[in-house]
Amino acid sequence: MPGSADRPAHAPHRPDHDLVVVANRLPVDSRTLPDGATEWVTSPGGLVTAMESVMKGVDSGAWVGWAGAPGDAPDPFEADGMSLYPVALDQEDIERYYEGFSNGTLWPLYHDVIVEPAFHRTWWDSYVSANRRFARAAAAVASRTSTIWVHDYQLQLVPRMIRDDRADVRIGFFNHIPFPPVELFSQLPKRNQILRGLLGADLIGFQRESDTQNFLAAVRKLLGHHVDGQTISVPGLGAAPMREVTAQTFPISIDSASVSALTEDPEVREHAAQLRRDLGNPRKVVVGVDRLDYTKGIRHRLKAWGELLNDGSIDPHDTVMIQVATPSRERVEAYRQLRDEVELTVGRINGDHASIGRAAVSYQHRSFDRRYMTALYMAADVVLVTALRDGMNLVAKEYVASRPDLQGVLVLSEFAGAADELRAAVMVNPHDIDELKAAILRSLAMPEEEQQESMRSLRHQVMENDVQSWAHDFLERLEQSDDPHGEAKPVVRLSGGDPTEPEVLEGALAEFAQTPRILIASDFDGVLAPIVNDRDAVEPDPAALDTLRELADMPGVAVALISGRSLEDLDSHTGMPSSVVLVGSHGAEVGALPPWMQAEVLDSAALSMTPEKDELLQSITATLHRIARAHPGVEVETKPSAAVLHTRNARGRGADNATDSALEYAVTLPEVTVTPGKEVVEFSVVHASKGDAIDALARASAADAWLYLGDDVTDESVFGHLGESDCGIKVGEGDTAANYRIAGTPEAAAVLARLKALRQDG
Template identity: 60%
Template sequence: MPAPHEFVVVANRLPADIRVDEEGNVSSTPAPGGLVTALAPVMRAQDGAWVGWSGSADQLLDPFDADGMHLVPVPLSEQEVARYYEGFSNATLWPLYHDVIVPPEFHRIWWNSYVEVNRRFAEAAAGTAEKGATVWVQDYQLQLVPEMLRRLRPDVRIGFFDHIPFPSVELFGQLPWRRQVIEGLLGADLIGFQRTGDAANFLRAVRRFTSHSTRGQQITIGQHWNRPERHVRVGTFPISIDSQKVDQLARTEKITKRAAQLRTELGDPDVLMLGVDRLDYTKGIRHRIKAFGELVAEKKVTVPRTALVQVASPSREQVEQYKTLRQEVEVMVGNINGDHGSWGRSAIYYMHHSYPFEEMVALYRAADVMLVTALRDGMNLVAKEYVAARPDLGGALVLSEFAGAADELSHALLINPHDIEGMKEAILKAATMGPAEQRRRMRTLRKRVLENDVQSWAKKFLSVLQNMPQRTSHV
C-alpha cells in the first residue's frame, strides 16, 4: 500500500505518455500540454501525487513514480472514452462552455458515463490523500469530483480550477444536468476561474439554479442533516507558464541559430507571421487564414515577402466537428497557396503535427508577428509563451479579446476575430510596426508574463485554499 500524500492533483490526464512493452514493463515520458506545463514544477516541489487517466483505453496500471511525481492511473474502458471523454466532455461541455460555436449534444447515456467516471476519479483521490490533505481538482471533465470526494473524505481541503470559460446563465441553462454540475463544483472549498467574468457567470448560475445564498465571492452551503454549514469561495486566478524557463531557453545560442535557420528555410521573408494552436474550432484558425488570404489577394501584403506559418497540432480526431474543421482549414490553405504561391514559395506553411518545445521557442523567436485569434479561450498560454520567448524585445502580438490572456496582455494589439476587416488592420499594423513601438509594447508584456509565472499562479491559489478553515471530519 503506497504512502498517502499531503498534496494530490486530480486531472483527466496523467502528466506522462505511458508505454508498456511486451514484457509488461512500464516506461513514460513527460507529456506536452498547458496543464502539465503549469503544474509539473509545483508537483515536483511538493512531492505530490497526480491522479489521472493514462490516455489509452482498457489499460490497467499500478501507481508508479515518474519525473519526480507519484502517478495514480485511473482506467477507462473504450466505451467510457467514447461516452465520458469524446462524448460528454468534448461534444457536450466543450462547445457549451465555448459560446456554442458548434451546437452541443445532450445524451443521457453520455451523462451517466460522466457520473461514473467522475466517481472513479474521486475514489482514487480519496485513496491517495493523507488525512487533512489538500486536493486540487482540474477542469471541466471532473466537475462532479469535488462533491463526490467531499462525501468520501470530508477531512480534506478541496480546490477546483476551471481552465476553460464558464458560460453565461442563458447558455449554461441549456444543460439538462445544470444543477448537478453546480452542486458537484460546490463540493470544493475554493473554485478558481481564469477571468472575473467566468467567476461572475458561475455565481449567477448558483443563484439561478440552486437555493444557496451568495454574498460577494462567497457561497453558503446550509446545514443539512449532520453536514454542518460551510462556505465556498469563488476567485479569479489567471494561469500562466514557466516563463523563466522559456526566457532562458530563448536566450541560448542554439535557439537563436535555429530561429535564423528557420527564416532561411522559409525563404527569408521580410515579415514572418505565426499561428500555433490545437486544431480546434474555438481557436479562430479559419478566421485568421481568411484575413491573411484577403490581405494577400488585396496586395496589402505580398508573397514571398510575407509568409504565414500555421502550426495546428492534432486534436480530438475522432470527434466529427474536428474532422470537418481539418478539411475546411486544409482546403482554405490549398486555395490561397494555389492562387498566390510560387515554385518553392508558399503563402501559408501549414503543419498538422506537434513539435518539440525547443522548436516552438525557435519559431517564436523567428516570428515577426504572432496571431492569437481565438473565438473563445480560457487563457491561451501560447500568447504568453511568445512574449516570454522574446528577450530581444522584438515581434508583435495580435491577440483576441476573447482569450483570457487579453486581460493581462493589454499592450498587445487586441482584436475581435469576428471582425475580419478589424483583424486585417491589426495584422497590417503589427507587420509594419517600428522597432521602438515593438520594444515599448514587448517590454510591458514581458514584465507582466515574467512576474506572474506558473509558480505564482499555483502559489496564489494554494495559499488561499490552505488558509481556509480546516475541514471537519463530519459527513
Template identity: 60%
Template sequence: MPGDYDLVVVANRLPVDRVEEPDGSTSWRRSPGGLVTALEPVMKREDGAWVGWAGGAGDEAPEPFDAEGVRCVPIPLSEEEVEEYYEGFSNGTLWPLYHDVIVAPGYHRSWWEAYVRVNERFAEAAAVQAAQGATVWVQDYQLQLVPRMLRQRRPDLQIGFFNHIPFPPFEIFAQLPWRKAIIDGLLGADLVGFQRAADANNFARACRRASNLPARAGRIRLDAEGGREVRAASFPISIDFRALDELAQREDVKARAAEIRRDLGDPEHLLLGIDRLDYTKGILHRLKAFEELLDDGRVDVAEASLVQVATPSRERVEQYVQLRQDVEVTVGRINGTHSTIAHTAVHYLHHSYGREEMAALYLAADVMLVTALRDGMNLVAKEYVASRHDERGVLVLSEFTGAADELGGQALMVNPHDIDGLKDAVLRALRMPPREAGRRMRALRRRVGDHDVQRWAASFLEALAQHAPDPRGTAAEVAASAEASA
C-alpha cells in the first residue's frame, strides 16, 4: 500500500544527529552537511520523508519522528552490520576502489552479504513511505542496490540516484566481484547523477562492458525492460554560498580571523589545509612539499606557516590509524627541524570545528591548499571561495578533484603527485600580486555563487522530472519548488 510522501530521500544517515541533553533526555539537531542544506527547503515544501541510519548500533531503531520540518524514518544497523556493511563493504571495498585503489580494497563475501541485506532494509522503508507516483532520491555509494530493489517493489515511482564520490574507470571497477549486481542496482533508477562528466562516462562504459548494454550519449537502454532508458549525467554539487558569505562577514567571525593570525605569531603568509583525515586527501603530499620548500630555503619559517586541520575519520579502520601516525610523525619532523621559539612551521589540529571557526580559518588564510589525490568534488575549495568576501586569498587546487572542472580556470592547478610542481604552485601563490589574486578570487566567487547547492538540487530534480514517467506530475512539482527555493 502506498505511503503519504511525494518526495522521499534515502541516504545512509538521517538529516539530524541525536543529542544527549544534560538531564539525560534525547533530542535531535540538524546535521551540518551540504546535502541537508540543499534538500531541507524542498523537503519542507513537499512534506517529504527522509530514510536513513540514526547513527547508533542496535537491532532496534527509534520510531519515525518529525524534526526540523522533515519526517525522519530511522533504519537500524546492528553492531555486526556497522562493521560489515558500513566499515566493511562501503568503506573497505567501495571507497578505495572508487578512489583509484589508493589503498587496496578488501573483497569479503560476508561484507557483500551485509551490504545486500542493509540495502534491502532501506529499500523496503522507502517503499512504505512513498506515495503513489512519488519521487525517491537515493544518495551515494552505500546504497547502490536500492534503486533496483525499490523498482521491483514500486514500479510506479520516479527514482533518482546521486553518487557523491568518483565512479572509477572500468579497468578498476572490473576488479569488483559483484560488479554486475552493482550496475543492475543503479540501473533501477531513471536518472543516475555524478559529480563529473568523466564519472558518468565511466558508468556508461561499465554498463557496456559488464552488462553488454547499449549506452550512447549518456543513455543506457534496457531492452529486457521494454526499452526503458536510464540517463547518466553530471550534476556537480555545491555549497550554500549565501549562508557562508554572510557568516564570514559577521564582525565576530572577522575578529576571530584576526585573532587566529595573532595567536600564530602574525606570519606574513598563512597557508591552510582542511580535510577529513583520509588517505584520498593528499595531506602527506602537501606536508612533503612544504617541508621541501623549507629545506630548500625558498620559504622561511618566519615568513610562512601552515595550519593543517585533520578532522577525525573512521578511527577503527587500520589504514586511517596508520595515516594518522604518518601525518603526526611528519609534522613532528618538520617542526623539529624548522620551528623556532617565535615561529612554528606546522600547526596540526586533529579536531572537528564548527561553522564559525571554519569561516574564520578561511578568512585568516592567504593560501588554501586542496591537494586531494582523488575526490568526487571537494567542497572545502568552494567554502574557501565563498568565505572570501574580501576578494583576497589564493586557491591551490588538485586537478583530481571534481571542483577542478569548475574552478580550474582561476585556481592554481596542481598534480599532487608532482612534488616539484606542487612546490612551485605554493611559491607562486605566496608571491602572487594582490591585483591578480583579487581578479582570480572575484571570478571564483561568481562561479560558486551562481552554481550553489540549491541550484544543484533543482537541476537534478528537474532532469529527473523530464526523463522519468510522471503519472501525477509529482517530480515536476518538486523540481519547480526546488528552483523557487534556490
C-alpha cells in the first residue's frame, strides 16, 4: 500500500476469507477532502509496514480493525485489493480499552514498568467488551477452515473468543511487544484470563526467545498446565479433548528488498544529498527515529548528546543530530509529559550549542513517508536505536536495508528485540549514559573498512530474513498445527550411498565459509569417531577435534557437538574447551556456553526432571533391563533423562528381537519420546531432538547459516530443518534429508579441515 489507498468502494461482495488479520487498527487512516469525500491513506506503524506486502500476496485477505475515529464504524470497504472490516469503538472504549487497559496497564507492565502501570476494573470491563467486538467481526468474515491471525497486546482475549465461536478455524496470535517475566506478569489483575485468552490460539508467536520462555513460565506457574518444550497441553472443558498449543519465537522483519530498492531512486538519492546540504554539509549526521514513547530511550539519548556537547567531545559545527519523534498516544498523560520533557531538553541543548542557521539537534515531531525516511537513513552516518525495552524495533532493520553502500553505523540497545539478530551493530546499555556516550564517539570515529564489515553482516541478516519469510514461517507453522501427528517427516533428498561429487561439495563449502556468522555442528559416534562395539573404547580422530577447537576460536564461528551420549560421557571423550558447546542426550542436556552466546535460548532444551519423571524413568529402565536379560549381549544405558537399549553386541537374532520388544513396549508410553537409531532405542522422559537443538543453537549464536555432519537416524531431525543457506552432510549410506553425502569419518575430518582453510582464506 504505497502512498494512499483507494477511496472506499462497495462493500466486499463475499465476506468469506481464507486469511483474516485482526489488529487494533486498520492499515489506513481517513482524510476528509475539500469536497467532503473521504480518502484512506496508508497509516504509519511497524505492523502495517510488516503486513502490507503479506496481504498483497493473498487472494482472499481481510483485515479487521478500528478505523481510527470514535463512533459508528464505516461500512466494510476495499482498499488496495484488501477487504477491510472496521470495528466500532466509542469514546469510552478509547479511554478505557485503548488508552486505559492497553496503554495504561499492559504497555508499561510488559515493558518492565519503565512507567508505573495503573489498574482499574472499569478498564478491564471495556477491554473485554472491545475484544469481543473484534472477535465477532473476525469470526463473521472467516471462511470454513480459514486462518485467523490476531495481532498484539490490545487483543489478547480474542483468540479464545474466536475459538469458542468457530472451532473450524486455525488461530494464530503474534505479540509485537515484550512478554514480561512471570514475577512482573503476576502483578496483573485478571492475569489468568489473559493467559486463557491467548491459549485459544493454536500458535502463539513472540519476538524474542526470552519472551517465549516468559510466557511458558507464566502458563506453567499460574495455570498449572503441562508444558513440554514449546508445547502446552490445554485441558478441555468436561469431556472435551485436550488441545496442544505451541509458543514459538518469530522475530518480525521488514520488506527489506523494497526498502533497499528505494535507494536506487534518483529522487530519493537527491533528497538524501539535499538533506545534508540543508544541514550545512556537516562532517557527520547522527539520526534517531522513534515513536514518541517512554520506552524508546529518547531522553537518555538526548542526555548523552547534551553531555558530549558540554564537555567538548562533539563540535556542533561538524556534527548534527536529527531526532524524528512520531506523535503517539497524545491523550495519555505519560506521553504528554514525555513530549514536554523532550522538547524542553532539545530547546536547552540548542540554546547552549546551536549557531545561527544550524541547530545542534534538529527535532521533528511529525510523521514522514517511506521515501523521506529512506533518504534520511541514506544521509545518516550514525543511527541511534537506544530503546529501554522494545519488542523488535524495525527502525534498526530499515536503516540497514537503506545502506547497500555498506556505509553507516547502527548503535543498538541490547534491550531491543533486534539485538538478538543484528549482532554486528554497536551494542549499548542505554541506561548507562557513559557507555552510550562512548558508543556514539566510537561510531563517529569508526573507520570505513570497519563500517563495511559490520554493515555487510547486518545486511545479510536483514535481506535474507525479510517480512515475507517471517509471515511464511509463522503461517506454515500454524498450518502444521492441524496435523495431530506433529511435523511431517523430512523429505528424502539423497538415496543410496554414492558420495557427493567433490567439486559440488567444494562449492557448497566455499559458499558456506563466506557467510558472516556460521554454526558448525556435528554428531560424535560415526562422524568424529568410528563406531565400535565397546562404547567406552571409542577413539575420536584427534585431528578432527583439533580442527573444531581452532574453528571455535575464529570470529563469527560457533561450534557444537550434538550427541546421543550423555553430556558427561561426551565431555570425557572429547575434552573440548568451553568455546565448543556440548549437547548430550539428543538435546536434553546442554553443557557450558561461551559468554557471548544467549543462554536463555537453550534453557528450554535443558534438562528438566520432576519426581514424576524420575519415577517413570525408573519404570522404563526396569522394563528395558528385563528385555536385555532375555537377549544376551543387549545392554541398557541410563542417562539423566533417558534410558537406552543398545543391541550392537547382541547375539544371533537378539538385536532384532530386542528391538521389536522395545518398540512394542514403546507404544504403551504416550508421554515418552522414543527414538530408534543405529542398533539403539532411546526412551526419553524429557522431549528433545537434535533438530530442536540445532534450531536453538542457531538462534543462540545468531548464525546466518549452519552446517551439520551426521550419520544416524537421529540426525535426520536436523537435516529436516535445513534452510536455504544451510549444509547438511550425511556420513555414510542410506536415504537422508541431507543435501550432501560423504563416505566416512576420514572424509568428515577432511571437510572440517577444508572449512577451516576456507574460513582463514576468506
